[in-house]
Amino acid sequence: MVTNGDRSGVAAAAVGVAALGVGEAIAATRGGSLIDTLGRALIDVAPVPVVEAAVAVSGRHDKTVTRLGVAAGVVAGALGLGALPERLRTPVAVAAGAGAAALATRLPTRSTSTVAGAVAASGVLAAGLRRRPHGLGALAWLATGAGMFAAAHTLQHDLDRKQDNDIRRIGPMGALGVVPQDGLEDEPGLSPLVTAAHRMYVADVNLRPPRIDPAHWRLSVTGKVAHPLRLSLDELADDAVEFDAVMVCLHNHPGEGRAGNGRWFGVPLADLLKHAIPESDATRLVTRAVDGYTISLPLDPLRSGEWPAYVVIGMNGEPLTPAHGFPARVFVPGLYGQYTGAKWLGELELTDDTHADYWWRRGWPAGPLAVTPQARIDVTAPGRAAAGTTTIAGVAWAPPHGIADVEVRIDEGDWRPADLATELAPAAWRRWRIAVQLPPGDHRIQARATSRSGEVQEGRHRAPFPTGPSGFHTITIQV
Ligand SMILES: Nc1nc2c(c(=O)[nH]1)N[C@H]1C(S)=C(S)[C@@H](COP(=O)(O)O)O[C@H]1N2
Numbered sequence: 001m002v003t004n005g006d007r008s009g010v011a012a013a014a015v016g017v018a019a020l021g022v023g024e025a026i027a028a029t030r031g032g033s034l035i036d037t038l039g040r041a042l043i044d045v046a047p048v049p050v051v052e053a054a055v056a057v058s059g060r061h062d063k064t065v066t067r068l069g070v071a072a073g074v075v076a077g078a079l080g081l082g083a084l085p086e087r088l089r090t091p092v093a094v095a096a097g098a099g100a101a102a103l104a105t106r107l108p109t110r111s112t113s114t115v116a117g118a119v120a121a122s123g124v125l126a127a128g129l130r131r132r133p134h135g136l137g138a139l140a141w142l143a144t145g146a147g148m149f150a151a152a153h154t155l156q157h158d159l160d161r162k163q164d165n166d167i168r169r170i171g172p173m174g175a176l177g178v179v180p181q182d183g184l185e186d187e188p189g190l191s192p193l194v195t196a197a198h199r200m201y202v203a204d205v206n207l208r209p210p211r212i213d214p215a216h217w218r219l220s221v222t223g224k225v226a227h228p229l230r231l232s233l234d235e236l237a238d239d240a241v242e243f244d245a246v247m248v249c250l251h252n253h254p255g256e257g258r259a260g261n262g263r264w265f266g267v268p269l270a271d272l273l274k275h276a277i278p279e280s281d282a283t284r285l286v287t288r289a290v291d292g293y294t295i296s297l298p299l300d301p302l303r304s305g306e307w308p309a310y311v312v313i314g315m316n317g318e319p320l321t322p323a324h325g326f327p328a329r330v331f332v333p334g335l336y337g338q339y340t341g342a343k344w345l346g347e348l349e350l351t352d353d354t355h356a357d358y359w360w361r362r363g364w365p366a367g368p369l370a371v372t373p374q375a376r377i378d379v380t381a382p383g384r385a386a387a388g389t390t391t392i393a394g395v396a397w398a399p400p401h402g403i404a405d406v407e408v409r410i411d412e413g414d415w416r417p418a419d420l421a422t423e424l425a426p427a428a429w430r431r432w433r434i435a436v437q438l439p440p441g442d443h444r445i446q447a448r449a450t451s452r453s454g455e456v457q458e459g460r461h462r463a464p465f466p467t468g469p470s471g472f473h474t475i476t477i478q479v
């Protein structure tokens with residue numbers, strides 16, 4: 001039996017889907033998205049423990065989970081609206097739309113169409129709730145919503161394709177086609193020495209990468225400098241060099257995949273700073289993305305070259321992909337991603353210590369935080385060289401100093417040194433392998449890394465917040 005309350009619930013949900021769909025389609029005409037704007041707003045205000053729990057639970061699917069959460073929230077909001085007394089529905093729906101529109105104006109990227117989408121969505125919501133469709137009527141609203149979502153998807157897809165074409169036309173960034181080797185190419189299942197861009201983890205607060213026209217994009221170097229700069233991608237490419245380094249997310253628990261090794265192409269930041277001529281009271285370098293997100297760094301170690309830092313414009317011989325920061329990002333090998341510099345870079349601003357970054361204002365330390373040594377086990381397989389042996393292999397990193405040792409222990413026994421592959425660069429990850437003899441049964445295998453600076457991987461488990469995770473990657477295998 002369908003009660004009156006149930007029926008108005010169905011109506012409100014159908015209207016909610018239609019309203020959101022219309023909003024998405026209108027926003028998408030210029031690349032905006034209501035859902036993504038609300039999602040970003042949610043990320044911007046969520047308390048750090050909530051963000052940490054969401055990152056831990058959703059893993060690599062954090063963006064999908066956020067989007068579904070927002071969509072569910074909007075539909076739930078429509079249900080709530082539907083339950084309100086008739087005379088309140090329209091004003092509340094319009095207020096919600098105005099709120100969403102106001103949020104959209106806070107995000108500089110493609111905000112006009114998102115504002116229009118929010119206004120339209122609140123209009124559809126108010127009109128639909130007044131009509132209270134049921135039966136086939138509700139179905140028609142649902143179908144309209146679905147059609148609008150499909151239209152939004154097509155529009156976004158076309159814009160993505162246009163961005164991809166713009167990027168493809170740029171041509172190579174670095175020595176395309178040179179595949180480095182380290183001697184462990186014969187180990188199936190081991191992480192590649194160089195991580196392909198499409199296999200590299202993605203971590204950021206944007207639900208969709210900003211789309212940037214490379215023809216009009218310029219990197220500005222501003223603030224406390226005697227000689228402000230505005231540089232095109234071509235001008236940056238003229239001064240770029242290749243370097244190998246591992247990018248590590250602060251949220252990477254031992255054994256996880258939030259780390260990748262790239263052959264990057266970038267302009268040494270020390271050179272850029274020399275050209276810009278910092279003023280004497282400049283103490284920080286703010287790396288600012290086109291959407292306003294910032295990561296800042298102390299200026300001195302960047303100027304002196306103590307930290308080799310780069311404005312990166314290419315990865316693995318090609319321009320950066322949209323997900324990884326096209327057209328430019330700042331990268332200081334050895335600092336966690338959250339502290340290393342902004343993707344989708346628009347500006348480098350020299351300033352003083354009055355600046356506060358996105359994450360510090362939320363309770364993270366001002367940092368910068370350095371990557372600690374970590375070893376990951378990728379492979380446990382019957383040894384091919386000798387019968388009765390087990391091959392254990394993986395990757396380890398300790399940027400910028402490099403890996404001195406990787407050791408493995410079985411069932412909490414003594415640490416045994418693994419063989420290290422040829423080092424690509426101290427800041428890169430290093431592959432390793434060891435063959436061990438294991439009696440039949442279950443065994444706990446652990447690996448630990450030691451840096452060339454003498455830092456030994458810490459075995460005690462620690463959560464990522466606030467200074468980065470620790471512990472050993474531990475796996476159990478059956479022989
Ligand atoms: N603009 C911008 N840059 C950013 C972030 C971000 O949210 N926005 N996240 C940082 C974090 S936390 C990490 S781990 C790295 C991830 O880079 P990747 O997605 O290319 O692996 O980018 C950093 N740069």
Ligand SMILES: [Mo]
Binds near residue numbers: 251
């Ligand atoms: Mo990160």
